[in-house]
Every structure is written in C-alpha cells, then in structure tokens.
Amino acid sequence: MAYSSLEACLLDLERTGQLLRIKEEVDPYLEMAAIHLRIFEQKGPAILFEKVKGSKFRAASNIFGTLARSEFIFRETLPAVKQLIDIKINPLAALQNPIKSFAALPAALNALPYKNPISKPVLFEEINIIDLPLIHHWPMDGGAFVTLPQVYTEDADKPGIGNSNLGMYRIQLNGNDYILNKEIGLHYQLHRGIGVHQTKANNKGLPLKVSCFIGGPPAHSVAAVMPLPEGMSEMNFAGVLAGKRFAYTYIDGFCVSTDADFVITGEVYSGENKPEGPFGDHLGYYSLQHPFPVMKVHKVYARKNAIWAFTVVGRPPQEDTSFGQLIHAITGSAVSNEIPGLKEVHAVDAAGVHPLLLAIGSERYTPYLENKKPAEILTIANHILGTGQLSLAKFVWITAEASKNKKESSASSLDVNKVPEFLQYMLSRMDFSTDLHFYTNTTMDTLDYSGDGLNSGSKLVLAAYGEVRRKLATVIPAKINELNANAHLIMPGVIALNASAVSVESIQDKLKGLGATLLETDGVAMLVITEDANWMSAECNNFIWATFTRTNPAKDIEGVDSFISNKHWGCKGPLVFDATIKKHHAPAVVKDAAVEKKVDAILGKYGY
Numbered sequence: 001m002a003y004s005s006l007e008a009c010l011l012d013l014e015r016t017g018q019l020l021r022i023k024e025e026v027d028p029y030l031e032m033a034a035i036h037l038r039i040f041e042q043k044g045p046a047i048l049f050e051k052v053k054g055s056k057f058r059a060a061s062n063i064f065g066t067l068a069r070s071e072f073i074f075r076e077t078l079p080a081v082k083q084l085i086d087i088k089i090n091p092l093a094a095l096q097n098p099i100k101s102f103a104a105l106p107a108a109l110n111a112l113p114y115k116n117p118i119s120k121p122v123l124f125e126e127i128n129i130i131d132l133p134l135i136h137h138w139p140m141d142g143g144a145f146v147t148l149p150q151v152y153t154e155d156a157d158k159p160g161i162g163n164s165n166l167g168m169y170r171i172q173l174n175g176n177d178y179i180l181n182k183e184i185g186l187h188y189q190l191h192r193g194i195g196v197h198q199t200k201a202n203n204k205g206l207p208l209k210v211s212c213f214i215g216g217p218p219a220h221s222v223a224a225v226m227p228l229p230e231g232m233s234e235m236n237f238a239g240v241l242a243g244k245r246f247a248y249t250y251i252d253g254f255c256v257s258t259d260a261d262f263v264i265t266g267e268v269y270s271g272e273n274k275p276e277g278p279f280g281d282h283l284g285y286y287s288l289q290h291p292f293p294v295m296k297v298h299k300v301y302a303r304k305n306a307i308w309a310f311t312v313v314g315r316p317p318q319e320d321t322s323f324g325q326l327i328h329a330i331t332g333s334a335v336s337n338e339i340p341g342l343k344e345v346h347a348v349d350a351a352g353v354h355p356l357l358l359a360i361g362s363e364r365y366t367p368y369l370e371n372k373k374p375a376e377i378l379t380i381a382n383h384i385l386g387t388g389q390l391s392l393a394k395f396v397w398i399t400a401e402a403s404k405n406k407k408e409s410s411a412s413s414l415d416v417n418k419v420p421e422f423l424q425y426m427l428s429r430m431d432f433s434t435d436l437h438f439y440t441n442t443t444m445d446t447l448d449y450s451g452d453g454l455n456s457g458s459k460l461v462l463a464a465y466g467e468v469r470r471k472l473a474t475v476i477p478a479k480i481n482e483l484n485a486n487a488h489l490i491m492p493g494v495i496a497l498n499a500s501a502v503s504v505e506s507i508q509d510k511l512k513g514l515g516a517t518l519l520e521t522d523g524v525a526m527l528v529i530t531e532d533a534n535w536m537s538a539e540c541n542n543f544i545w546a547t548f549t550r551t552n553p554a555k556d557i558e559g560v561d562s563f564i565s566n567k568h569w570g571c572k573g574p575l576v577f578d579a580t581i582k583k584h585h586a587p588a589v590v591k592d593a594a595v596e597k598k599v600d601a602i603l604g605k606y607g608y
Helices: 006-015 031-041 067-073 078-086 091-096 102-109 193-203 218-225 234-242 319-331 334-338 376-384 388-392 406-413 419-427 504-511 515-521 533-538 540-549 593-604
Strands: 019-026 046-052 058-061 125-127 149-154 164-167 183-186 208-214 247-251 254-257 262-276 290-302 307-309 342-347 356-361 395-400 436-443 456-464 488-491 494-498 526-530 557-559 562-565 568-571 575-578
Touching: 006 019, 006 046, 006 067, 006 307, 019 031, 019 593, 031 046, 031 058, 031 593, 067 319, 078 234, 078 319, 149 193, 149 218, 149 254, 164 193, 164 218, 164 234, 183 262, 193 208, 193 262, 208 254, 218 234, 218 319, 254 262, 254 290, 342 376, 356 376, 356 419, 376 395, 376 456, 395 419, 419 456, 419 488, 419 540, 436 568, 488 533, 488 540, 494 533, 504 526, 504 557, 504 575, 526 533, 526 540, 533 540, 557 568
Parallel strands: 019 046, 058 307, 356 395, 395 456, 494 526, 526 575
Antiparallel strands: 046 058, 125 290, 149 164, 149 208, 183 290, 208 262, 247 254, 262 290, 342 356, 436 456, 488 494, 557 575, 562 568
16 A cells, blocks of 8 residues: 555554554653553554653554564555565666566556655654654663664765665664754664765765655655665665655755655764764663764754654564564565575574574585585575675574485475574584584674674584484483583573583583583583573573573683684584673663553553
C-alpha cells in the first residue's frame, strides 16, 4: 500500500487491530521505552503515544515489531521488490531497457526520486531540538537519541541525489557537552557510506551537509538499513518498496524528504568531535562514551501533526530482530549470490547479530580426497569477512553443504537458522588441531567491547567438514564433576563451569593429558567459564549471548593440551571459552525497577 505518511500507515494498522493508542501522558525519560519493551516482548501491536510529556508531538514505536506486521505494511509492494532483488535488477537499468526487464518495469517506475516543487508537508513549521520528544531509553544513556533516523548525505565529488547515501546511524540529541538546539552527535564509522562522504568533503575543505529524516512512509526507514545490491541506491529502493516515488526538495543547499515527519539539517566539520554516548545498544550492553562527529544544527522542520518514530534496542531479540527478518525475506539469496560457493548464512540475533555468523558453503576443491577436510569453505570464510556488514563478524562457524549420500541423509536437514543443532553438527565433526583459524590484532565492530580497545580485537573462523569424529556428551563426565565447578550441561558436548571455582589456567593444569580422552571418549567439545553456570544452561540464548559477546577469541579461548605448529594454534582436548565479564567490558543494560512499576500501572489498563 502506498502510504503518503507515517500516520496513514498507523491508521491502516489500527483498522486491522494492530495499533495500541496510549492516551495517558507518558514521560519520555525511560517510561516510553519501557512500555515499548513490554509490548514487544508480548508480540503486541504498534504503539502510538498520544501525549508525550514535554512535547506537543506524538510518538510511535514497535511499527516493525513482528515480521507479519512488516509484511502486512508492504503487502502490495513486497513481491515486486523481491523480484528485483532476486534477478539483481537495478531499477534504473530496468527503465533504460524496458523490454528486457518488462516484468519488473511497473515497480521500477517508482524508483526514480521525484523533486517536489509544490507539496512539501514537512516544511509546515520550523522548530527546535528541545521541542522534539526527547526519548531517554536506558538509565545510563548519555541523553536522548534518535533510534530510527534516515541520515542523508551526498558525494562531494558527484553531488546530487543520484550519488547519495541513506543510512541509519544513531543520533544523540542532548546531554554531554552538546549545546542544546545548536549541536547534536552522530555515531558512525568512517568505512560506512556517510564516512566516505565525510572524507571526500574534508578533502575539498568543505563541511559535510547532513539531513536527518524521521518518520515518513515506513519504506524509508527500511531503505536506510537495507544491504542493497551494487548499483541500487537507497532512494531507488525506498520508492520501489513504498510504491511511491521518493519525494524531495532542496532548502538552503540541504536535501529534504518532503514526506518525512521531521527533518534536521546541519553540517559536520573536519576534526570537530565531542563525546557521544553512553547508549544501551543492540548487543545488550552500553556502548560507552567516545569522541564522534558533532553536527552543527542548521534548521529543524516538522509536518503538521507530525509523529516521532522510534525504537528501543537492548539485549536481543528486539524490534531490530524483526527488521533483520524482513531484510532476509526481501533479499533471499542475494548475499549468497554475491559470494561464490556460499549457500546459506545466518547472523545470530541472540548474539547481537555481528558477533556470530553461521554459514554453509560448497566444498569442491578436493573431491579426490578420501578424508574430507575444509578447503573451499576457508576461502568462502575469508570472502564473508571482507563483505559489507558481514565483515563485522567476530565468530564465523562454517561447514560444507550436507551430503546427498544415503549414509549421511540425517545431515540433509542442516539449517543455519537452527542454532543449537548447527553448533552440535559442527562440534561433532571439528578437528581442534586444524580447524581453528584466528585473525589477531584486527579491527572490530565499534560496539563490541570484548577486545582491549575501541575497534580492536580478534576474530575466529571455525571450519569443519567431513565425517562425525565424536559422539557429543549428553551427561557430564566424572572427570569434569571432579573439578567441583558446579558443572551444567548446556547442550550435548558443551558444559558450563562456575568461574568462582575454576579458571582457564586451572582447567589447563587439571585436565592436562586428559584432552584426547575427554574429547574422543567422553564427547566434551566446549567448556565455558561463566559467573553463573546455572543461568547459562537455563536457556540456549543465555549461552549464545554471553559466550559470543564476552569473548575476544585470541585472548579468551584456550584449549586442553594446546600447541603451536608452524604458527598455527590447535589443541587436542576441548575448547575452553572464558565468557566471564572482564573489567574492560561495557555494562549490560538493566531495566529500572521503579519505572517498571509505573509501566505496570499504565499498561494494566490496556491488558498488558
């Protein structure tokens, strides 16, 4: 359905019982976020906050809270978008060669951005930053943040909307050292599209002009986070998904989305940074305060009866999980097509997406070998770590596609989306003396604090292929119980131990010489040290989250009977993961108990 505004979408959701109106005045300091979290956890509807304390504007969240709701919102355009992605058609190319691209032509017509000379709803009034719903999401956040922004920049070498970038980079509106109404903070890495544009502007001695769009047709928010095929711009994609051309104009040299609910324009000058953060982020921890570019605010615009769109992130799953599901539903096999030999890849949301990737590739390099071993999948893993957002991965578990032999028919159901089953499949086949490949002293995701410094740490590729090497333990072996470490079985072959009783070093000493026995006879593949083995084993997601977000592979992983051969690290016995919280780690996000009681009172009236 071609929504002309965010409100049109919300009214459509309301007609089908997918919208909750909160009529009481709600405090943007923690309360709105807490309400959102409660509704999302119950797979509830989109939310419209009709009275936001301190602001005349309404606010909406949980718009994309379930995949079913997202598919409903884009029910009329999603099939055409999938078609364009599947056949890797650039919408503009489809227009240039209409006969060849006949089937995709109707959708492609909406890809052309439309410079709007008449209707400009977003320019209804000029306001200040302080007039906005200043939503403070988590207790330790440094201020109010924009969490569903569409941040627009242009290429200084090739100005114009045809060479623009639209990305979702968080924005801090107040707090810290920002001058209220005059400065806001932008959090992004220089390798992202906006960073490339900033570098080009800096090289010309120019400030980078930035326009932040909030609200508008829901397709615009999705476009800002889409990993698009080469040649397809976010503005083209936004028009195709919306079923309506992206409408824009220029005011004072800034591009303005005329259908947005709010637009903040401003400039970023070379070398002008200020402390940004902390911010409760999608890994489930706070990203701490660091210097990031400061944007000098030029003007702030709002449409009549504008609605502020926001979301809340924290320990997954959250609404951004549904975003990811929608992206996967749209792109289908696009990523696999981009990397030769890659059959499936899954960024595990329970681990915060980037820390853990599971992949299946082809293995065609050595068909003559009797003993199968990783070969092609190693090159695929390298390609994964050099591709777009996938390059942020910290752990890559990769195996070859399942055999078609009757003897191994049980493996034919291998699925990267079934995380426990996939890990067990690999652990039962992994040779710890050869199948672990570390990338040390490398760059890391800015939000990952498992390393010793910002943007620094290590990565690990675990590549296993071939026959089953061991039957994974379904009970805790006596030798492990003798450690008196409150051992708990997490899943077959994986055991949690309490850090208060053991350390990596003590396990090494106590189990030295028993590595092969534990691995082959008793079926132990992984020992995970944690503050609370009880908690870690209670849910698989606890294990996934703590283990893969809190470990720096090169520093926090050891193995029983380890060795180095030709600079390759391996071990004979189980892997030992130190998944404890270290002093340099960022704190985890935790809800405020007093706010939760207020939310109980508010949502009790609505049956939540």
